Amino acid sequence: MAEKIVSGDEVVVVSGKNKGQRGRVRTNMPKLDRIVIEGVNIVRRHLKQGRARQAGIVEMEAPMHVSNVLLFCASCSSPTRVGFREGGDGKSERYCKKCDASIPSQRHPRNERERDS
Ligand SMILES: [Zn+2]
Numbered sequence: 001m002a003e004k005i006v007s008g009d010e011v012v013v014v015s016g017k018n019k020g021q022r023g024r025v026r027t028n029m030p031k032l033d034r035i036v037i038e039g040v041n042i043v044r045r046h047l048k049q050g051r052a053r054q055a056g057i058v059e060m061e062a063p064m065h066v067s068n069v070l071l072f073c074a075s076c077s078s079p080t081r082v083g084f085r086e087g088g089d090g091k092s093e094r095y096c097k098k099c100d101a102s103i104p105s106q107r108h109p110r111n112e113r114e115r116d117s
Contacts, residue, residue, distance in 0.1 A: 002084055002092055002094075003028070003030055004066070004071065004082045004094070005025060005028065005035060005066055005069065005071060005082075006025065006028055006105050007025045007026060007027060007028045007035075008024065008025060008105065009024070009025045009071055009072075009105070010022065010023070010024050010025075010071070010072040010074070011023065011024075011025055011035070011037060011069040011070065011071055011072055011079075012069060012070050012071075012072050012079040013037070013040060013041075013064070013068055013069050014068060014069060014070050014079060015068045016064070016068050018040050018041050018064070018068075021037075021039075021040045022040075022072060023037040023038045023039045023040045024037065024038045025037055025038075026038050026061065027063070029063060032063070033065055033066050033067070034063040034064060034065055034066065035063060035064065035066055035069065036061050036062070036063050036064075037061065037064070037069070038061065039061070040061065040064075041061055041062045041063075041064050042059050042060070042061055042062070043059070043060060043061075043062040044057050044058070044059050045057070045058045045059075045060060071094075071096075071103065073096040073098065073099060073101065073103065074101075074103075075096060075099050075101035076096060076098050076099035076101070078098060080096045080097055080098045080099075081097045081098075082094050082095070082096070082097065082103065083095050083096075083097050087102065
């Protein structure tokens with residue numbers, strides 16, 4: 001099934017305590033509807049001494065729910081909702097509901113799309 005947000009996307013947080021922050025999606029967890037965004041939603045974990053690890057405080061990015069973010073559209077420079085439509089090659093593609101630009105996934109960089117003949 002097509003996902004609205006995939007890893008590599010630039011997203012903007014629109015609700016919660018990290019509202020307004022922007023970053024790139026590092027990890028996508030479609031089954032949980034959660035994503036990890038680079039540099040956003042940093043939490044501190046106080047770790048106890050373990051067998052192979054020292055005790056201490058570690059900062060890490062915590063996953064957040066995808067409903068808290070919007071995809072950032074490079075074409076119109078704003079957070080936007082994503083739609084799906086059939087692209088020129090018959091596959092479904094994502095597009096910006098504001099400016100109608102298609103939004104390719106960064107995860108599978110494609111060669112220049114040939115809008116052919
Ligand atoms: Zn747009």
